[in-house]
Amino acid sequence: MIKRVLVANRGEIACRILRACREAGIEGVAVFAGNDSTSLFTELADISIELKGEGLTETYLNQEQIITIALENGCDSVHPGFGFLSERADFANAVIAAGLIWIGPSAEAITNMGDKMTARMTMKAAGVPVIPGVEVKGGLAEILEVAPSVGFPLLLKATAGGGGKGMRAVHSPDNLEIEAKAAMREALNAFGDDRVYVERLLTGSRHIEIQVLADSHGRTIHLGERECSVQRRHQKVFEESPSIALDAQLREEMGEAACEAARAVDYEGAGTVEFLVTPKGEFFFLEMNTRIQVEHPVTEMVTGVDIVREQLRIAAGEPMSCGELQIRGHAIEVRLYAEDPANNFLPCIGELAVFIPPEGPGVRLDTGVRQGDSVTPDYDPMLAKLIVWAPSRAEALQRMSRALDEFIVLGCTTNLRFLRELCGHPDVVDGWTTTDMIERLWPDGWTPDMPSIILDAGLLIASACESSGMGRQKRVNLSTTGESPSPFNTISRRFP
Amino acid sequence: MIKRVLVANRGEIACRILRACREAGIEGVAVFAGNDSTSLFTELADISIELKGEGLTETYLNQEQIITIALENGCDSVHPGFGFLSERADFANAVIAAGLIWIGPSAEAITNMGDKMTARMTMKAAGVPVIPGVEVKGGLAEILEVAPSVGFPLLLKATAGGGGKGMRAVHSPDNLEIEAKAAMREALNAFGDDRVYVERLLTGSRHIEIQVLADSHGRTIHLGERECSVQRRHQKVFEESPSIALDAQLREEMGEAACEAARAVDYEGAGTVEFLVTPKGEFFFLEMNTRIQVEHPVTEMVTGVDIVREQLRIAAGEPMSCGELQIRGHAIEVRLYAEDPANNFLPCIGELAVFIPPEGPGVRLDTGVRQGDSVTPDYDPMLAKLIVWAPSRAEALQRMSRALDEFIVLGCTTNLRFLRELCGHPDVVDGWTTTDMIERLWPDGWTPDMPSIILDAGLLIASACESSGMGRQKRVNLSTTGESPSPFNTISRRFP
């Protein structure tokens, strides 16, 4: 029985978990760094406690402080979300040692899967195919030595890592050293471990992952696949379920392989097994993410399973509530980033002076921000996940396009227009999505296709507003009666 | 093939239809009265045309003007939404006579079902059971004459009507005359027809309706039931699907009866057959609504069928795209009204100075308003429909409660708190929902259950804000940099 959960995370995933807790009748305790004191997720918690210190290490990565807060506030469990401490076996152990329930798999499962080399070896032993490559135990020298045997293009990956950090594609030997150093440094900063391994870069492949759930009553199931091929900088921007590349047989084979992978490490909870699928339909194990995944909503929408709520049930020792796998319709997620796609997708900062999400049937927004919030360099630049469901893939793309047309963000550059054009691109419409598709479609980088009438209109609007003194006007009268609402309208609004 | 639809409606249903058009690649033309010139639905249209004139009769009920606008703007079809002209056979005929496609059933089907007396007779002939009652052909005198034979309590219903207008419950002969006059007058104002009929009031019954779809390729199907028992002033406030009162056999019997009803009038398009179901499981035909229904979203969420999009397909002569009926999970809708439940649910007006809808998984909001809009006496006081889906009824109620907790509306009295208490009431949790449940649970009217600490907190907040000059302050600085966003933040925001 779980009664009070500490959510050791922030932003949209903290909101997601806190809402699930509220629905389950479980109290949610948020912890927040000083610069998050007015963030949305702190509003959704039953109790919000400030983390002392500055920077990630002293706050969201501070295991001791988080566990102390959990104990002082009567929590019986800890949900780590994704990122941060979610794949830290030592944290899982510390949580359990403190007498709390860890909402996730065992520390052993995290260790076995979190270390990519161990995971490769475990999977090989379990008969799951892995990508050709070399596990590097030494440092830079060994990378330089083994790279030629793997061949170019190759991929350097942080052994301890995930989320694109410490990952570098190397297309020729000329860049190998500088990329290897960068990958090792990023890996060290992100995961405290600079080990890197070298893998063949399988171009033209699809990134397809299987969601698995396993409870303590011996049941391990899969919830079908997510296709997450469309990536830039090795981070996903467009995810969908089901994948058009899978037929029922391949889905069952990959689903069974994923369940095997989970069983091989006595997995409990929600996890994701990632595969690369080649154009020929071969699939290779990439890694297992031993936590809830950013893109879990697409699976929730096609299967009808509330994955976060099942996590809570499983951690409490209850059996999963979901029945037979039942996939219905099609779901797509796009990730709204504060980044400039016209400048190599470089992150941007700014102020969400206007942030108006789309509405209407079949649209879900998972976000941790609302109008008025600032986008700072302190945290990940993902602003929101926009997810749609529709009876068919074609209708889901149409719905996503409609929703993106309604979405308005002013004050910070985002990839909104890029996502909109992506949804209308013939290759996406046809389903020809591969991990290198952004480079393939826009080899010289993406620039917005802006008709001159749009630029003219923009100039007209800006100049008219400026010359009307709108930029310095103190207040605009909202009502027709002459009574103005308080400025608290502005400061109190929320778009969760 | 439909290419450009005129939407002859306003508010949330116009938004719903315009979004469906956008997704289907069909252009949407909105028509709006002068007092709707900045309403949300006009933004969602490809073209928005102002209706000349004042009042409903000269604008949204002005058939001639609407058809002229459709022709002048190259429309090939008209969608009437619900209310307004949606059940006017003469309008359907005029649209067709103008060479346009009518997105709805034939004028004959509307006439047969719209006139409640004819509908009763048609259903009797088709073998569908109807409620004991008397069809009145004369006026007030005949009502007074036949009432005793029906017995009290009885229900007076507008023959031409729907939506609670012209409907009056009469519990004793003393009130009969005044109620009959009121019902006739309301009916005349709302439908241009003051005929009323007299029916036995079946207390303790459930209001259950079956959604049907029929295309021009000979296929007539049902999409399961909606339970709409929880009503005040004969208008629904809480709807759900599926109903716990139906087992698979009763669902199939009622579904078959509904399809029979549709076939009896050669129905095409989306329609709803309403039944009263007694505690013993007998069901009686109430009426058929020959249009899209306010509460259609709950059916969409459990069946995965996009009913509005199917309407567009059917009107274009295409077959329905939906396959076998597949009901998954549970959906609930509540209607947010500008009304004071503590004052007999009397409508209220005001300004939506703050309007912050809930977000998160499984939540859908269908609304035509956003923050800053005024609620006027000109139109129906329904502000929004909040719909949730979850794997089970218990989880759907928990999710609805969570969503209502997040919903914030300031500046106009609403039934928000009433809905929140309703969702937590043991009778609702147990599913003991009957058409008279609000009178049963709150015989002396509902008043909010407000702990004294809430009142204290409210007073503290109001006095602190007032004494800080917040009520007259010109602007609040949103950003941390000293740069303020323009007041256009305020005027340009939208919460569709």
Add this chain to the structure above:
Amino acid sequence: MEFKTTFGRVEINPLKDGNMFHHENLILDIGQELWLTIDSRRFKVHATKVGDDWWVHVLGHTLRLELVEPGASGMDDEGELTAPMPGKILEVLVEEGQRVSSGDPLMIMEAMKMEHRIVASHNGIVDKIHYSAGEQVNQGAELLSLSDE
């Protein structure tokens, strides 16, 4: 400071300390947002002023608190029957000088496409009728007055 609430008039004078306001075990922090602390738990709250009314949202409850200007009469309006919303008078059911009992229907008005009945709030005599059938009325307009017997 005094407010009219649905539970009557209440006076409150919180202690101010910078951006913090105190009242019994409640602390309100007025910064860019409003945060209320109750027994060391903090909650985001919302407030806006429309006309003389403060609208407050706190812990799922919505309150409308009408500010009473200092010096304003402490009397509530009595004996007046006002239009609950703008609309049209359809029928006047009584005459001036007529004796009525609490609950008797006095007028019928139409607004938001529904009919609403104006009923006597107490026993009395119809003193004055201000509108006749067919007339438009604004919200809060005094429709008729009842004197006590």
Add this chain to the structure above:
Amino acid sequence: MEFKTTFGRVEINPLKDGNMFHHENLILDIGQELWLTIDSRRFKVHATKVGDDWWVHVLGHTLRLELVEPGASGMDDEGELTAPMPGKILEVLVEEGQRVSSGDPLMIMEAMKMEHRIVASHNGIVDKIHYSAGEQVNQGAELLSLSDE
């Protein structure tokens, strides 16, 4: 009025007529909301000013238009390499006086938990290096300057 856009500097001087502004076949109505009319179709548009930048949303496109104050220099910044966002310099790969080619990596900085490489925008000589490894930089800070050969 002059604006810096991603397509260069543009001057625009719309005609004003009450709340209506005209430019070629475009009409903007500035009231409580902004409505743009193009060939008799009307569209809701959105605008807000943050600092010197007007942000505009029109027909699915988002524009950032920097207002150029009258009399301001018409020169764009040239030869300067600025920090694209706030962050920390991790490594300086060149020295002052060094000749570099367009595309050569010059510095590596870290921000938002990612590494970003600062590369030479054109062939030239490193004139001045303003930051060394380990230093924090603000967005827009000039990191180093390149002179043309």
